[in-house]
Amino acid sequence: MFWTPTTRTPPVADNFADQLLAAIRKKGTPTCVGIDPVYSKLPAEIAEHRELNDENDSEASLDAVLEFCRRVIHIVAPLVPAVKINTAFFERYYWEGIEGYFDLVQEANDAGLVVIGDCKRGDIGSTAELYAQAQLSDPDFGDLDSLVGPDAVTVNPYFGLDGVSPFMKVCREEGKGIFVLVRTTNESAAEIQGARLESGLTVAEHVAQLVAGWARDEGLIGSSGYSAVGAVVSAKDRDSTVRLRGMLPNSIFLVPGYGAQGTTAADIAPCFKSDGTGALITASRSVIYAFEDMKYLERFTSEWDKCVEQACKDFVAEVNSVVQVK
């Protein structure tokens, strides 16, 4: 027998939306834990650790913060498909913090989680290219060969398409994803996002229309029908959520603020399509600081990790009571 050469096409990275939906199906829940660590809220066991006890010392406090994050990642990894890590909490520790952030991205990736870097970057096109490389792409430097970027990042839409397209390029080429800010959870979000246009749409809805177009751009829609271009959508206002869901047929919603920021199980229902797909619900403080909550504290006393685990299970159960993952 002769060896027959085969024509190989270069491996095409799986579409991000397909990867995320597969992870959701595998874990049986469309949930995500947000990693927003603040030194002053760390469990005593970690903050009082001998070597990690000085909040005026950036290295010592960063070490404590990272230790906490690693523990949280391993607690939630068997329970949820994804984590969202917010860069602000690591930039606060300057360059050492950024190194720690990338360590955590790697750690969460190794733990089988889909990792969303919540960096909310945005700039004019030529500069957005640099952010897309820095924040989303896997490094192309020989000496950083083993470093991985997150699977997806959040992006600010204020610059319009040319601020977003460099991120879309990385999505296409590396099987990564983005979630474009459409409507945020904070109190003053409506000042701009809620302003009403001549067309009758709010600014958030106008942004949603643009995002819907970007999501359909060549090479971004996976076999699931969803695009690597998703949207950050606060679920606080039901009517508006219903409208946004209709306007963004190809985008997965990253829904922040479950729990501590006031979003409830009832609010999130309209983020999903009738087949139970279309959203990833994120809880941050209500899970990672569950040891401050009397409900868990009374049950587990000083075992902070059990509080976090139980709060994560409760969060998953609440979300799954509203939506059935098939």
Added chain:
Amino acid sequence: MFWTPTTRTPPVADNFADQLLAAIRKKGTPTCVGIDPVYSKLPAEIAEHRELNDENDSEASLDAVLEFCRRVIHIVAPLVPAVKINTAFFERYYWEGIEGYFDLVQEANDAGLVVIGDCKRGDIGSTAELYAQAQLSDPDFGDLDSLVGPDAVTVNPYFGLDGVSPFMKVCREEGKGIFVLVRTTNESAAEIQGARLESGLTVAEHVAQLVAGWARDEGLIGSSGYSAVGAVVSAKDRDSTVRLRGMLPNSIFLVPGYGAQGTTAADIAPCFKSDGTGALITASRSVIYAFEDMKYLERFTSEWDKCVEQACKDFVAEVNSVVQVK
């Protein structure tokens, strides 16, 4: 004689707008050089340096980039009052890049320049606090005592007031400043910023109205009448610039994109009030890459630093031909 105790009030930091206007007056020009370094555009003298010659190696290319930036800072320091350093170009080199960014902030500060960190950050209130500490504040950690933050940063308005107010707090407490993105220079900026509201205003004008209110907030207006809260305003469209100048009486405009991004001397005139105050004009690529421009290359051949110096002088002369600093 007895020693008489005096009641000391804590030193109140000078208002940022007052500091910036004093620097403009001292140098006699309302100009700023943007530091946007890309390895592939570095002068041969630097990129071909023995130890700095591998663009696939992040450390070697970052070293070259930083060497270039240091040289540019010292070339322009006698000529202009301010530099704007864009964080994206340093994030591209991960944590080492961020350390390099802070080294340059220090270097520019030591050279007597007002330093604007062009980071365009934005997030919900509690997270924006972290960004305000990380990007604007002087570090409060004992082990980073000698580190300084930039004098001002750029901020994205999409979250409304609660995303901006943590930065305003640092402005008040540390004499720092912010420039809120109102209208950007990129081609697709109008997709969102140019959308027309029911009120008749564009989204950019609506943002300008909000910024005008934030600028008047307690403790932010200096003795000059200008606020520590400024605005990023592209000067490409004259009529719109005139309207924005009228809507933002207390805000200094940071006007990006002079030269390479297509903004001309005629465009910038309406950014200033009739007394010649009110704007800081930024040129980036047209100055720092002047050695790619035949006009300078023919005159100075391989002396890239002389090209940069002359381009900076020409930029200052062009701006000063339109506005007289008193």
